[in-house]
Amino acid sequence: MDFSSKLLENAVDAMSQLPGIGKRTALRLVLHLLKQPEAKTELLAQRLLEMRSNINFCSNCHNISDQTLCEICANPNRDRSIICVVEDIRDVMAIENTSQYRGHYHVLGGKISPMEGIGPGDLTIASLVQKVKEGDVKELIFALSSTMEGDTTNFYIFKQIEGASITTTTIARGISVGDELEYADEVTLGRSILHRIPFETSLKNN
Amino acid sequence: MDFSSKLLENAVDAMSQLPGIGKRTALRLVLHLLKQPEAKTELLAQRLLEMRSNINFCSNCHNISDQTLCEICANPNRDRSIICVVEDIRDVMAIENTSQYRGHYHVLGGKISPMEGIGPGDLTIASLVQKVKEGDVKELIFALSSTMEGDTTNFYIFKQIEGASITTTTIARGISVGDELEYADEVTLGRSILHRIPFETSLKNN
Numbered sequence: 001m002d003f004s005s006k007l008l009e010n011a012v013d014a015m016s017q018l019p020g021i022g023k024r025t026a027l028r029l030v031l032h033l034l035k036q037p038e039a040k041t042e043l044l045a046q047r048l049l050e051m052r053s054n055i056n057f058c059s060n061c062h063n064i065s066d067q068t069l070c071e072i073c074a075n076p077n078r079d080r081s082i083i084c085v086v087e088d089i090r091d092v093m094a095i096e097n098t099s100q101y102r103g104h105y106h107v108l109g110g111k112i113s114p115m116e117g118i119g120p121g122d123l124t125i126a127s128l129v130q131k132v133k134e135g136d137v138k139e140l141i142f143a144l145s146s147t148m149e150g151d152t153t154n155f156y157i158f159k160q161i162e163g164a165s166i167t168t169t170t171i172a173r174g175i176s177v178g179d180e181l182e183y184a185d186e187v188t189l190g191r192s193i194l195h196r197i198p199f200e201t202s203l204k205n206n
Numbered sequence: 207m208d209f210s211s212k213l214l215e216n217a218v219d220a221m222s223q224l225p226g227i228g229k230r231t232a233l234r235l236v237l238h239l240l241k242q243p244e245a246k247t248e249l250l251a252q253r254l255l256e257m258r259s260n261i262n263f264c265s266n267c268h269n270i271s272d273q274t275l276c277e278i279c280a281n282p283n284r285d286r287s288i289i290c291v292v293e294d295i296r297d298v299m300a301i302e303n304t305s306q307y308r309g310h311y312h313v314l315g316g317k318i319s320p321m322e323g324i325g326p327g328d329l330t331i332a333s334l335v336q337k338v339k340e341g342d343v344k345e346l347i348f349a350l351s352s353t354m355e356g357d358t359t360n361f362y363i364f365k366q367i368e369g370a371s372i373t374t375t376t377i378a379r380g381i382s383v384g385d386e387l388e389y390a391d392e393v394t395l396g397r398s399i400l401h402r403i404p405f406e407t408s409l410k411n412n
Contacts, residue, residue, distance in 0.1 A: 002302065004277060004295065005270045011257035014250040018235045027296065029224045033258060034270075041258040044220045045251035051217035052239055052247040064211045064240075071210060089210065090233065096208065 062107040079103045081138040111149035142170040268313040285309045287344040317355035348376040
């Protein structure tokens with residue numbers, strides 16, 4: 001792409017560094033900013049800078065938070081003895097939206113991925129293991145995505161806490177509520193049969 | 207969406223003001239910035255601010271430019287007597303990419319759209335009419351999109367320059383090169399028959 005202005009080109013280049021934003025989309029976004037009052041661009045820049053330089057992580061669960069402890073960890077009504085292990089803050093938001101979970105979280109910050117050069121040391125695994133070893137935790141729920149990286153991470157943590165007297169569970173995999181069986185993939189359908197639950201239990205949750 | 211941090215929420219809100227960026231995408235982009243070094247966010251903010259506050263428009267054609275005259279208008283080898291009227295800078299870039307055009311441009315900055323509250327006064331129509339009245343222009347090529355707004359804008363300009371001894375043309379509409387006739391829409395196919403060209407002419411352009 002040939003730009004008629006170096007300023008425009010620089011802005012488009014910087015914008016297209018964001019994931020999923022190509023040069024064309026970046027140009028569209030930048031031209032939109034040009035049509036808007038200057039204050040809009042200033043606000044965007046300021047909000048991004050403030051966020052990037054002042055953001056905090058909860059000292060307990062590594063969730064993004066403005067305080068030392070996030071709202072969930074600071075809430076005395078939540079069960080500290082259950083920890084749901086998730087990849088990032090979006091998973092916390094998704095599970096919180098269900099209103100089905102009253103325990104704590106632990107945000108790993110990613111998954112072990114040798115391909116991307118992410119090892120256990122890059123994640124917050126050590127502090128999770130520490131929490132388990134302190135003995136207050138009764139159950140660890142693995143809620144990572146079921147990819148090879150997710151499974152590897154689950155297994156690595158599982159080995160690290162071996163010997164601790166806690167229950168480890170993983171979220172149920174199965175057919176989505178409302179989905180037709182014939183369109184489900186084989187692995188998911190297979191698991192949903194293997195891990196079937198008593199019918200009475202399913203009645204209670206409706 | 208419930209955010210665990212006001213800083214994060216503000217950044218996501220600002221980002222999701224951009225066209226085509228919803229809250230989810232904005233969150234993904236913002237979390238990406240959080241994973242990158244702080245310098246990346248600073249660079250993005252700085253490039254956007256620089257662009258927004260220092261950008262210039264060519265005094266002749268209203269194209270975006272770092273100089274008073276854009277490269278095209280400043281180029282003595284380009285034909286000043288032909289002006290291609292386009293909606294925005296992306297159209298200039300698209301036509302320049304074809305290497306088929308050696309005239310000047312005139313960037314309107316939009317189309318007349320009563321629905322969006324854009325009247326002739328919001329566009330650079332006055333300076334185009336002025337250029338035509340000064341008498342150096344021989345041909346005006348309308349290259350706006352063929353929507354109701356585009357057609358209205360073309361017609362408005364056409365009426366404004368009525369009486370000036372210039373040729374007005376519009377870019378050819380027809381079947382895309384390589385497309386199958388059976389999949390073309392009726393209007394386009396109809397126009398391509400109505401505005402058929404001598405076969406010898408098509409041979410010359412291949």
